[in-house]
Amino acid sequence: MRNASPYDAVLLLSFGGPEGPDDVMPFLENVTRGRGIPRERLEAVAEHYLHFGGKSPINDQNKELLAQLRTELDSRGLADLPLLWGNRNWEPYVTDVLREAHEAGARRVLTIFTSAYSSYSSCRQYREDLGRTLQALAEEGRSLEVDKIRHYFNHPAFTEVNARAVVDALAELPEQTRDGARVVFVTHSIPTAMDDVSGDPAAGGGAYVRQHLDVATEVARRAGEGVGRELAWDLVYCSRSGPPTQPWLEPDVNDHLRELHASGVPAVVVAPIGFVSDHMEVKFDLDTEAAETAGEIGLPFARAATVGAHASFVAGLVDLVQERVEEARGGSPARPATGALGASHTVCPVNCCRNLRADLPAATGEDYRYPAGA
Numbered sequence: 445m446r447n448a449s450p451y452d453a454v455l456l457l458s459f460g461g462p463e464g465p466d467d468v469m470p471f472l473e474n475v476t477r478g479r480g481i482p483r484e485r486l487e488a489v490a491e492h493y494l495h496f497g498g499k500s501p502i503n504d505q506n507k508e509l510l511a512q513l514r515t516e517l518d519s520r521g522l523a524d525l526p527l528l529w530g531n532r533n534w535e536p537y538v539t540d541v542l543r544e545a546h547e548a549g550a551r552r553v554l555t556i557f558t559s560a561y562s563s564y565s566s567c568r569q570y571r572e573d574l575g576r577t578l579q580a581l582a583e584e585g586r587s588l589e590v591d592k593i594r595h596y597f598n599h600p601a602f603t604e605v606n607a608r609a610v611v612d613a614l615a616e617l618p619e620q621t622r623d624g625a626r627v628v629f630v631t632h633s634i635p636t637a638m639d640d641v642s643g644d645p646a647a648g649g650g651a652y653v654r655q656h657l658d659v660a661t662e663v664a665r666r667a668g669e670g671v672g673r674e675l676a677w678d679l680v681y682c683s684r685s686g687p688p689t690q691p692w693l694e695p696d697v698n699d700h701l702r703e704l705h706a707s708g709v710p711a712v713v714v715a716p717i718g719f720v721s722d723h724m725e726v727k728f729d730l731d732t733e734a735a736e737t738a739g740e741i742g743l744p745f746a747r748a749a750t751v752g753a754h755a756s757f758v759a760g761l762v763d764l765v766q767e768r769v770e771e772a773r774g775g776s777p778a779r780p781a782t783g784a785l786g787a788s789h790t791v792c793p794v795n796c797c798r799n800l801r802a803d804l805p806a807a808t809g810e811d812y813r814y815p816a817g818a
Contacts, residue, residue, distance in 0.1 A: 458557075460532055471500075571807050602760060614746070
């Protein structure tokens, strides 16, 4: 493939994060705007960032991912394809980035989300931000179309790199504990009501948990082959932020580590399969809090790496870009997937990962209509 027509650019769309102490509260206010989160809760979360000097690691990680994506695209003859980076909640804001892309001549952009799974917060909210951006640009007289690659939670590159990371983490444990070590797969908790409407409504919801269980099963299988034994594992959650009265997915990783220790498990590998890179939920919730919990109870603990900018993962993302290009051209490319669920949809179905608070336009979906004048 020597060009990416009909796409004029590829956009890496991420969450964003503060660059210093003065950015932390404005960033958190951006993230939670309209959700009625108490000020004291924001201040508590701000302490997580201030623990690391007020700077989120996510921006530097995105820069590294961009550099590796650029190298991979160039190696495949796509050196002329612009590669953009925009964020939902901090600079560079996606609206500014796509405005600049339009000024440079882009009219159709393909997006990669830095989130692998289906849910409102990990997919549709990104799509709503794109919808607002396209509306704002249309009001300026700018016509732009945006698509995205499919969910990549079960793409072979994602599951294989995660499996290798589990094998490497097992090797970090004290030798005498490895054979009985348990793998604790971790992802971001969400309200149970959000999980209930995640994914294609025709499939009955529950896609967020279902997808994670599918990935955990596959990663544990592959990692088990790597170490020559079947691995026992669990799926747990971190980063709960809702009021106590609101049900969120459980168990919490810290509670679970205590239960494992009490039951005689000799060691754990914590594997953050719900995260693409080592951003704040990984650095604070796992590397700080969960590691401290394990230390307090005397449980040997190793944390598996995220996929980050691993060469195999980056190559898989570019495979997905090329897959979407071929589909946009009317082709029927191979759509590889591991596990039991099969390849995800390319275009999100109507009411996919529904917003329970409001019905807002979400780009890249079957029911999305480009704004008048766009």
